[in-house]
Amino acid sequence: xxxxxxxxxxxxxxxxxxxxxxxxxxxxxxxxxxxxxxxxxxxxxxxxxxxxxxxxxxxxxxxxxxxxxxxxxxxxxxxxxxxxxxxxxxxxxxxxxxxxxxxxxxxxxxxxxxxxxxxxxxxxxxxxxxxxxxxxxxxxxxx
Numbered sequence: 712x713x714x715x716x717x718x719x720x721x722x723x724x725x726x727x728x729x730x731x732x733x734x735x736x737x738x739x740x741x742x743x744x745x746x747x748x749x750x751x752x753x754x755x756x757x758x759x760x761x762x763x764x765x766x767x768x769x770x771x772x773x774x775x776x777x778x779x780x781x782x783x784x785x786x787x788x789x790x791x792x793x794x795x796x797x798x799x800x801x802x803x804x805x806x807x808x809x810x811x812x813x814x815x816x817x818x819x820x821x822x823x824x825x826x827x828x829x830x831x832x833x834x835x836x837x838x839x840x841x842x843x844x845x846x847x848x849x850x851x852x853x854x
Contacts, residue, residue, distance in 0.1 A: 721754070732772040736815055749762035784800075
C-alpha cells in the first residue's frame with residue numbers, strides 16, 4: 712500500500728461566503744480557519760495549502776459574549792520607544808470591523824510561510840456586499 716502525498720497542482724479551490732451576522736467571534740474564526748487550512752478535504756496534508764477561499768460579510772454584526780467588548784484589548788507597536796498603542800474591542804469594531812475577524816482567524820493559522828499564504832485566501836467585508844460575485848461563492852452554513 713502506498714502513501715498518498717498531495718501535489719499542489721492537483722488542488723481544486725472552492726469559494727465560500729459566510730454571513731457573520733449574530734455569529735460568535737471565536738466559533739466563526741475557528742470554522743473559517745478550518746476551511747482555509749483545507750482540513751475539511753480528504754486530501755488534507757499539513758505541509759501543503761489545500762484550503763479554499765472564504766469571504767466573510769457583515770463583519771460589523773459579529774457577536775461577542777460577556778464583557779469582552781470593553782475588556783478585550785488589542786495591542787500594536789509602532790517600533791519607536793513608547794509606541795505601544797491599545798484599543799478595545801468595542802472601539803475596533805466601530806473603527807475597523809474587519810480587523811477583528813482577521814486577527815482572530817490569523818491566530819488560528821500556522822505561524823509560518825504556509826500560514827501567511829493561507830491567510831491571503833480570507834476576504835472580510837464590513838457590509839453585506841463583496842466584489843467576488845464572478846467566482847460564484849457557495850454559501851457556507853457554519854455548525
